[in-house]
Amino acid sequence: MSRDLGILITMFNDEMTKRGTIIMKRSNILSALAFVLASNILPASAADIVLGGSAPMSGAQAEFGQSQIDGAQLYFDQLNEKGGINGNKVVFRPLDDRADPRQGTLVAQQFCDDAAVIGVIGHMNSGVTMPALDIYSECGMPQVVPATNPQLMRMGFKTVVRPVANDFVQGALPAKYAATKLGLKNAVLVHDKTVFGQGIAGVFKDNFVKGGGKIAGTYGVNPEDVDFSALIANIKLESPDVVYMGAGMPQLALFLKQMREQGLKAQFIGPDIGFTVDLITQASPAFAEGALFTFQLPPYDSSPELKDFTARHQKHFGRAPGPYASLGYVNAQVMAAAIEKAQTTDREGVLTQLRNVKVDTLLGPVSFDENGENTSAPMYLYVVKNGKFELVKE
DSSP, rough: OOOHHHHHHHHHHHHHHHHHHHHHHHHHHHHHHHHHHHTTTOOOOOOOOOEEEEEEEESHHHEEEHHHHHHHHHHHHHHTTTTOOOBBOEEEEEEEEETHHHHHHHHHHHHHOOOOOOEEEOSHHHHHHHHHHHHHHHTTTTOOOOOOGGGGGSSSSEEEBOSSOOOHHHHHHHHHIIIIIIOOOOEEEEEESSSSHHHHHHHHHHHHHTTTTTEEEEEEEOOOOOOHHHHHHHHHOOOOOOEEEEETTTTHHHHHHHHHHHHSEEEEEOOGGOOOOHHHHHHHHOTTTTTEEEEEEOOSSSSSSHHHHHHHHHHSSSSOOOOOOHHHHEEEEEEHHHHOOOOOHHHHHHHHTTTTTOOEEEEEEBBOOTBBTTTTTEEEEEEETEEEEOOOOO
């Protein structure tokens, strides 16, 4: 009786072990699938061309970052509809760097560690791009960057190109306009102590002084500061006729609003990060009136090609293109041109062609010098007028 019972118990345990193994296998499969879906990364086939992209897709600069990602995605989707690159589909994998240098290096390492990724478009912020450059260079990753600090292309890295104008152009244009066209002579500089903010304020300073102006003072604020009342009180003592602020959002809007509230009527000038309707809304249309901002891209209604791009973007995403969508599209065009010319569809093959590409893009012809800079990148100046940005026509 006990022997039969022992046999039954043994058989039962064996069956439960088999079922447990099956359950564990199913659980592992489901867990892996959940991870893939949660990571928003679907597996690519061996023939697919996998490209990474990174920008701030959340936080205060998400409007700019997401619009760049959207522009690149639109180009690759349209390219795939026509058969991809040399018959291979492009898989675009964007990751959020949150405009955080630490997160940017993690993203860079993740792309480098993924052998399927043969190129990256990003990062948007100079302070995020700078520490990531070494990581991409170490793994031989071709990189198209929209970040604008001039030093990025003078650090000796051969893996990177920049289709957009750098801050030498962005800082010089408004400085020359303020000194020569507006006749302003006494400037105060404010920056947020970041690579971008401090760098572009310095470029404005150099060009404003060359134009005959003087710098009454330079002030640094922390990137998280929101109350500038004490600083503005000190600036008023300098009696400036122009204030240039190298910073991001929402600081640009908050500073502009507070300086107007405190009666400081000096001409306000800011960089590209301020080129957003959020600035006008947050500062208020009345306080934003007359403020000047540089931006690397022309208005979306300024050419038939951009009008067509706007219509295609609206159809594809169900919304109008954001501020950097056309730049994202151009970045994608540059990367695709290098891949198309490459003898082998891998990092090394693409890298051999990256600085040799000459391509007619949505925004005009793009080619690169020995440092990876676009040889003909334009810059535009906008003024806030009646609650909207209007192109300044010199």
